[in-house]
Amino acid sequence: MSFDSRALRRQFPLFTRQPALHYLDNAATAQLPQVVLDALIAHETGRRANVARGAYPLAEEATEAYALARERVRRFLNAASVAEVVFTSGTTASINFFAHGFGARLGAGDEILVSEAEHHSNFVPWQQLAERSGARLRLLPLAADGRIDAARIEQFVSARLKLVAITHCSNVTGALTDLAAVVRAAHAVGARVMVDGAQAAQHGAPDVQALGVDAYAFSGHKCFGPNAIGVLWVRAELLETLPPVFAGGGMVGHVSLAKTTYAEPPARFEAGTPPIAQAVGLGAALEWMASLCWPEIRAHEERLGRCLLDALAAMPDVRILGPREMRERLPIVAFAVDGVHPHDLTQVLGDYGVCLRGGHHCAQPLHAAFGLEASARASLALYNDDADIDALLAGLDRARTMLR
Numbered sequence: 286m287s288f289d290s291r292a293l294r295r296q297f298p299l300f301t302r303q304p305a306l307h308y309l310d311n312a313a314t315a316q317l318p319q320v321v322l323d324a325l326i327a328h329e330t331g332r333r334a335n336v337a338r339g340a341y342p343l344a345e346e347a348t349e350a351y352a353l354a355r356e357r358v359r360r361f362l363n364a365a366s367v368a369e370v371v372f373t374s375g376t377t378a379s380i381n382f383f384a385h386g387f388g389a390r391l392g393a394g395d396e397i398l399v400s401e402a403e404h405h406s407n408f409v410p411w412q413q414l415a416e417r418s419g420a421r422l423r424l425l426p427l428a429a430d431g432r433i434d435a436a437r438i439e440q441f442v443s444a445r446l447k448l449v450a451i452t453h454c455s456n457v458t459g460a461l462t463d464l465a466a467v468v469r470a471a472h473a474v475g476a477r478v479m480v481d482g483a484q485a486a487q488h489g490a491p492d493v494q495a496l497g498v499d500a501y502a503f504s505g506h507k508c509f510g511p512n513a514i515g516v517l518w519v520r521a522e523l524l525e526t527l528p529p530v531f532a533g534g535g536m537v538g539h540v541s542l543a544k545t546t547y548a549e550p551p552a553r554f555e556a557g558t559p560p561i562a563q564a565v566g567l568g569a570a571l572e573w574m575a576s577l578c579w580p581e582i583r584a585h586e587e588r589l590g591r592c593l594l595d596a597l598a599a600m601p602d603v604r605i606l607g608p609r610e611m612r613e614r615l616p617i618v619a620f621a622v623d624g625v626h627p628h629d630l631t632q633v634l635g636d637y638g639v640c641l642r643g644g645h646h647c648a649q650p651l652h653a654a655f656g657l658e659a660s661a662r663a664s665l666a667l668y669n670d671d672a673d674i675d676a677l678l679a680g681l682d683r684a685r686t687m688l689r
């Protein structure tokens with residue numbers, strides 16, 4: 286299928302809303318195409334039952350639908366096996382899960398490396414792990430343009446380093462991390478690499494085998510899928526060694542009064558009734574993404590991102606956070622306007638139908654590194670077009686006049 290942003294936009298019921306919305310908060314959550322809504326309704330109305338429990342046909346159909354969703358995630362990630370795909374409630378849950386599972390083996394003398402650019406979801410779990418395990422949390426600094434300075438990782442690798450937990454793409458600057466450099470340096474000392482893919486996954490399927498990472502986390506709602514579903518992918522050879530974090534139904538082999546044995550992965554890591562319809566919806570969203578022409582989408586997103594960056598760069602009172610070149614980032618653009626608080630700015634823009642986020646975007650250490658408390662952020666997705674950028678720029682002019 287070839288790319289046509291208007292045709293694509295028509296697949297999203299939200300965009301029939303009047304007056305029209307300029308939705309530029311896709312880094313917070315993406316909209317749902319009709320095909321995903323249809324899949325959710327079809328499942329909940331025609332196949333709703335618990336999974337991996339009942340033997341009657343309805344339960345078997347639900348179990349098959351859940352298994353198909355896992356296979357679709359496997360294909361999206363190009364993972365080697367469905368056994369490596371654990372469903373969670375989102376990126377935050379995936380990272381916390383990994384921090385508890387992998388973290389169980391860490392202790393004093395071990396080191397965990399994160400960057401200063403992380404979302405709180407990939408920072409606080411490691412800070413907590415360091416506090417409870419005695420491991421040392423180290424921080425990979427930023428380069429002058431706000432990118433993670435992956436070239437400096439060599440200064441942090443030693444036999445003590447056990448894990449690098451790093452974002453694929455910053456949710457503030459849109460900057461892409463040089464994961465190849467991170468993986469090379471970490472693996473040279475036997476350390477593992479866990480990647481926060483919350484932002485990158487929306488902009489094209491990450492190939493976990495090509496990336497060479499050990500674990501990858503992402504959320505359904507940022508990939509045109511439902512809320513309350515996410516994925517933790519962990520390389521089989523590592524996942525098999527992790528202890529289960531949650532215990533209960535569905536994750537056991539056999540339970541006796543004296544002892545419990547566990548099921549094989551991924552069931553071992555999915556205690557209790559899973560988010561079944563949400564997984565089915567995510568599977569539909571990833572299949573929909575797979576049906577699109579990504580080179581054209583990337584070119585479209587890159588062109589729009591460049592338009593926005595160029596227009597903002599031409600404004601003397603605007604400071605763009607992060608790299609200026611689109612080849613180093615995804616179309617997530619945070620900026621600060623002199624003398625205008627981002628909350629006020631985004632409120633005024635909201636009154637004009639332009640949906641932008643203002644705040645610290647759950648990245649306070651990164652904002653502190655920029656000497657800011659907050660910023661405004663426009664994050665583009667495949668259905669955005671020139672009219673959205675024009676509306677943002679016009680709104681910015683009006684807001685500036687009103688707020689000063």
Ligand code: PLP
Nearest residue numbers: 375376377404406456481483504
């Ligand atoms: N990591 C990054 C980079 C994010 O942008 C986000 C959400 O914005 C998260 C983690 C957390 O994702 P969720 O709220 O879906 O768990």
